Amino acid sequence: MQEIYDNFYKLSAPYYHPACWYYLDGKPLIIGISKEAIGHDYFTFFTYRESQWPTEPQKINGWPWISFTRPQKVHYNVRGEAEIINVSVSQHPNPTAGMGGSAFYGNQDNWGRSYRNGSHGNSKTDIVYGYNFQEQWDYALQQNVPFIFITGWNEWIAGRWASTDGDPEHSYFCDQASPEYSRDIEPTRTAGINDNYYMQMVANIRRYKGIEPQPQASDTITIKNFNCWKNVLPVYTDYIGDTKPRYHPGAQSNPAVIYTNCTGRNDFYKLKVARNRQNLFFYAETIENITGEHTENWMQLYIDVDRNAKTGWMGYDYRVIEGNKLQAWDNKKWVTTTKITFMVDGNKLMITIPLQSLGLEYRPINIEFKWCDNMQKNNDPLEWYINGDAAPGGRFNYIYSTEK
Structure with missing residues (x-):
């Protein structure tokens, strides 16, 4: 948080652009661990929301980047108000296996893009429809919370590590492994995904936030120049x-x-x-x-x-x-x-x-x-x-x- 403050928020910051800040409760919002801010020069500058890992107990003021439960958890602020819920394209509730465990080695604990209604679906035919994503959206919209956190836009980096299952022939891929076991919304020609998830996200954001009325057209006019x-x-x-x-x-x-x-x-x-x-x-x-x-x-x-x-x-x-x-x-x-x-x-x-x-x-x-x-x-x-x-x-x- 100190680095973020120094680079983006304090008056002498090299990337000081207040018009780009997002405010909550009258101050710029930052997600982190609030107790770590105590004693720092930025302590009173921000409104804090706690970074919330999906495998740890729910925190007051916690903001989740993903949820490993179905349906997703609703998170509450210090006033006891339902404040935020996560929506993601796919999930890996078995972090030990990671997405790679399900993509390559038969693990069935994780939920790919085609997962819905307790079934993994058929990734070859279902992947283009965003069933998992929509199931998450449908539930989130019913909760009527002021914030929905979407995961994720462009995580097209597949980190490869040593196996965690004891098999030296295996590799470990945590977040990205295959088209089915990935969670990027950004358009891609891979597996026929194209811009489907992007358009799906936009449609659901419009349902969530609403849209402005169609602007009125001017009266008739003959355009000569x-x-x-x-x-x-x-x-x-x-x-x-x-x-x-x-x-x-x-x-x-x-x-x-x-x-x-x-x-x-x-x-x-x-x-x-x-x-x-x-x-x-x-x-x-x-x-x-x-x-x-x-x-x-x-x-x-x-x-x-x-x-x-x-x-x-x-x-x-x-x-x-x-x-x-x-x-x-x-x-x-x-x-x-x-x-x-x-x-x-x-x-x-x-x-x-x-x-x-x-x-x-x-x-x-x-x-x-x-x-x-x-x-x-x-x-x-x-x-x-x-x-x-x-x-x-x-x-x-x-x-x-x-x-x-």
């Missing part, structure tokens, strides 16, 4: 800074593998939609001037006009490529249906699409849309995590609705 966009609402935003080149060594060391990606170029920042009686207008603003040839993967716009994931490609019924080609998903392929108009001015792009071309001329507009740039494969939605830039990121969409 970029000045017309000034007062159009809502303003959709995207994370910025995610188009920088990536260069990092991989886990494999012999031969060494270096992961590189230089596909990021146009960093989406602000997006808008407007309409009049004849047209739908789309606006995209990037951090720097828009670059790239007007090729198929340049500044693409995907539109789901019926908000039905079962129609179109991945739910998208239309897309715009090269700035001026409107395409419809027809008979399992994209077909150009009409030429449209677009304008580019520095870091701004606008597209005009006739409502008739989208089948929207006679009804309220209630659509989902997504921008992307420089995808390397147009038939793989996971590209939106990897290459170029997408707004919003991954498989998410923005919603634009004129319905009251």
